[in-house]
Amino acid sequence: MHLAFVDSNPPALQAIRLAKEAGHRVTYLQSAHTQYPLTDANLALVSSVDRLVDGLVTTDDDAVTEALAECHAAHPIDFVTTQHEMSAEAVAAACRALGLRGTSPEAVLLARRKDRCRAALQAAGLASARFATATDEAQTLAAAERIGYPVVLKPPSGAAGLLARIVHDAAEARAAWRAWQHSLDAIPEDWRGQFRRGVxxxxxxVGELVSAEIGARDGQFFPLCISGRFRWAGDGVTALGSFIPADLAAHQAAACWEYARRVCRAIGADIGVFHLEIMVTRRGPVLVEFNPRVMGGGLPAAYRHATGQEVYAALLAVLDGSDEVPAPLPRAGCTAVRVVIPREAGRLGPGATLAPLAEHPSVKEVIGFGEYRTGPGSEVARGQALARFIVQETDRTALERTSEQLLSRLEPLLGVPLMTGGYRPGGPAHQGSAR
Structure with missing residues (x-):
């Protein structure tokens, strides 16, 4: 099989490795501005492909279409995929223009427009949040009054929770709208077109925020994993990490899987592995957002340690039509990825170190400074991910305790205050992308 990967988030480069190990031909279209650092390890993965197209603006429909057309003419492509949500629309447009197989372009474009996705759910009779799209301050305030405070303001086609806000009254909504206009300049230039679609x-x-990873192929569905979330209690927005398995009763998990299947059908998501963020509310599961890609951030590493299997193996099995799609159950206990995040902007100390993480027996992996383009002496922003670590314990309570203790030990060594603490199950949680 000839697979074309268009851009990638950092962990999904492992999909290239697995594809090559499985004997597939791989073409890779690399962004001019990669989300991952060009470390020796990442460069080795990218260099292993059969054909590399480098320096591409992977959010540009025409550029991606032209590059894929040239690659397809040289060696017919069986499937095109992207594991970077900001490239998903360009890939969908290219597949539609060239007649290449990928996840349904219509489904991808629906998923990338959260307002249109919500409308599709309503049309299908599925539970959804009340919503409106605004293009100016007056519309934003009117929509918030109609829906009822508190409300969430976020881009219809954003990523990584950027610009997401919870507002509790008109004054906060007005301030958030005005701050929004200035914040757009901080968004990467290649992404701004997708962020400039109103609010x-x-x-x-209110409920328990979880993520469901589900594979789909021609009407068949392959449940992989439901993970829970840690959120910072300081703002209800910032993602502190995720844990596997989620704290759900059996009937709640079953309801999430059935809801995920129905969402895929409602928007036409026909083939791929998808990351659905779902709020488990008193009225049942409600979609937060549908991501037409595999889980991101540190979750793939947590999944590997929790199950002994790479999640990208499931993606490749779905794409190549295998009869068996690997979906191992999590091992006993609880596995989490926690993010090291500054509570305030500052500078890391000259001796900043993550040594306490590597030395702890419950820590299974550290995704360190190099993967986040930071290190001793670096200027860091509030909310910036500095590192991630995978921790395993007997249950979630022990896991939270160990994680908090480790972060407390790191704080004086890094020289900046860190975000610690999160919501307990059943508490309020903000709907937005979490990494």
Missing amino acids: LVEEFL
Whole structure:
């Protein structure tokens, strides 16, 4: 099989490795501005492909279409995929223009427009949050009043929770709208077109925020994993990490899987592995957002340690039509990825180190400074990911305790205050992308 990967988030480069090990031909279209650092390890993965197209603006429909057309003419492509949500629209447009196989372009474009996705759910009779799309301050305030405070303001086609806000009254909504206009300049230039589609005003959902990873192929569905979330109690927005398995009763998990299947059908997501963020509310599962890609951030590493299997093996099995799609159950205990995040902007100390993580017996992997383009002496922003670590314990309570203790030990060694603490199950949680 000839697979074309268009851009990638950092962990999904492992999909290239697995594809090559499985004997597939691989073409890779690399962004001019990669989300991952060009470390020796990452460069080795990228260099292993059969054909590399480098320096591409992977959010540009025409550029991606032209590059894929040239690659397809030289060696017919069987499937095109991207594991970078900001490239998903360009890939969908290219597949539609060239007749190449990928996840349904219509489904991808629906998923990338959260307002249109919500409308599709409503049309299908599925539970969804109340919402409206606004293009100016007056519309934002009117929509928030109509929906009822608190509401969530976020881009209809954003990524990584950027610019997402919870507002509790008109004054906060007005301030958030005005701050939004200045914040757009901080978004990477190649992404700004997708961020400039107004503001999505949504009902604030209360419940347990989880992620469901589900594979789909021609009407068949392959449940992989449901993970829970840690959120910072300081703002209810910032993702501190995720844990596997989620704290759900059996009937809640079953309801999430059935809901995920129905969402895929409603938007036409026909083939791929998808990351659905779902709020488990008193009225049942409600979609937060649908991501037409595999889980990101540190979750693939947590999944590997929790199950002994790479999640990208499931993706390749779905794409190549295998009868068996690997979906091992999590091992006993609880596995989490925790993010090291500054609570305030500052500078890491000259002796900043992550040594306490590597030395702890419950820590299974450290994704260190090099993967986040930071290190001793670096200027860091509030909310910036500095590192991640995978921790395993007997249960979630022990896991949280160990994680908090480790972060407390790191704080004086890094020289900046860190975000610690999160919501307990059943508490309010903000709907937005979490990494």
